Amino acid sequence: MLTKCKEHMEAENKEVVDMTKTNRMYLEIDSCSENESFARVAVAAFCTRLDPVLEEIEDIKTAVSEAVTNAVIHGYDGGEGTIFIETRITGNEVEIKIQDKGCGIENIEQAKEPLFTTRPEEERSGMGFSFMEIFMDSLEVISEKNKGTTVIMKKIIGSPM
16 A cells, blocks of 8 residues: 555655654744744744645644743743754654743643733733644643743644555
């Protein structure tokens, strides 16, 4: 079956994705809001080798935007710091890890509740984690007070070949 699929893909000049190979990208950016758009586009561009549909790319861009914005606003309180982004593709699964070394989250479950915000005076909607959960297939948040937060998101692109 794989041989027929591979022959068909080659006939259409499409890349056959090796479902066992892993490809990684690492990115470090300063914690400033201007870098959010670069991070989301860089991660989305890295994922294009999987030939995602537009909706899948938009989902990834939105989730990355929310995670990076959280690191800038909440992790570093709008101050200086570094945001670390690792994107890993294995087969047709994308794993995106976004990490800060900021203040951390005291109560992760509360922070993940829709509309919860620690910054109501800044008109924050409190939907960041909700959007990440909606647009990605899985979301894991690891945090320790005064040591930082790591957000790990996964998404399956298309269907396995």
